[in-house]
Amino acid sequence: MKFEVSAQLTYNVLSPSTLILNIQPFKTYGQFVLEENFQCNSHVKTYEWISPVGEKRFKVIEILKEEKLTFTYNSRIETQIKTINAAQLDDVPISLMPVAVLPYLNPSRYCQSDQLYKFAADKFGHIENTYDKVIAVRDWIYEHVEYNGAHTTPQTSAFDTVTELIGVCRDFAHLGVAICRALTIPARYFTCYAYQLHPQDFHACFEVYLGGHWVVMDATKLVPINGLVKIATGFDAADTAVASSFGNLSFQSMDVKVKTLDGNFEAVDADSLTQGYSYH
Structure with a gap:
């Protein structure tokens, strides 16, 4: 595209x-x-x-x-978004993870995964398949967190969001990252331009490391997953800010x-349980 x-x-x-x-x-x-x-x-x-x-x-x-x-x-x-069969999106043992991936298991400023271990285990620990577990995390956030910017600030963290259950794309992404890290799944924050986002703005999603791939997830479900243009990835919004003065x-x-410059844009099925998507 x-x-x-x-x-x-x-x-x-x-x-x-x-x-x-x-x-x-x-x-x-x-x-x-x-x-x-x-x-x-x-x-x-x-x-x-x-x-x-x-x-x-x-x-x-x-x-x-x-x-x-x-x-x-x-x-x-x-x-060129990559479609990956869900059967390949399995858990990677920590001993086999690339060194560059390991830091994304740790808590960060806005993603306090160390405060969400019990929550994550109670809600998602019973799900055996790792890809299904991540999909469940994404869907829980979408279903339980109200998308509304009236009660969120630049200081809002994942712990605030899971407590107050309200936020914007930044908060949805932080919560996805924090819960996945609490489940020992490497996760990172993903900022982007987003086709069909209304009103137009910068957007935030998250990526998880499964089967050797960084797989993108959007807990807001506001835009097509293949309509994203990646700007940056990082630990959270602190190191991927649009502007630092x-x-x-x-x-x-x-x-x-x-x-879009293509007249035949078709959104992929982001809710599919049989495949995931990666921007490499």
């Missing part, structure tokens, strides 16, 4: 500052950046960094004076757009 994505962010800068943007789609074996363009309405110094942990392309921006800045990014992306600047506005 081919998509065109764009993001525009505006800031008021009151003194020399540094801004790190994480809005560029990540380049993988299953996702290709065909063309892209990053612009600013004023002269600033920019650098691109590839994170050594997770999958992230940072745009680091040095701002030297007080001014109002608008950053505009647009790109054309081709994705250092200095004296204030966020003013944001506009995100996603459209």
Whole structure:
């Protein structure tokens, strides 16, 4: 599938500052950046960094004076989502996991899996098949957590969400990650552009490591799973934030757009119990 994505962010800068943007789609074996363009309405110094942990392309921006800045990014992306038979999505023994996967078993700032061991065991511990267990986690979140941003903040954690049972995509993803880690299933946070998301915004899902694959799950069920354009993966929203600012600047506005460049887009069956999907 081919998509065109764009993001525009505006800031008021009151003194020399540094801004790190994480809005560029990540380049993988299953996702290709065909063309892209990053612009600013004023002269600033920019650098691109590839994170050594997770999958992230940072745009680091040095701002030297007080001014109002608008950053505009647009790109054309081709994705090749991989369909994997559920029979192959089995538990991987810890001793056989790649070293890079092991940290995703641990608690993190917004995903306190160490506080959810009993909850996870009581709700999902009886399910023998690991893929079925993850599907049950995703569906429990979808069925029990109300999608509503009125009662959530940037500080809301997975433990808050399972307690209050309300949140947005970020909170749904954090809870999915935390419960899976509590079940000794490696899980990581996944930020993306999302086709058919209304209103348009950045979106969050989660991935689980099964059978040697990172399999994507969306507990909100708001968009087609094959309509995602991966931006970043990480431990949680703390290390995959769209923007991190250092200095004296204030966020003013944001506009995100996603459209398909294929006229024959068909959503895959994300509820299937016989197959899973990976962006590699």
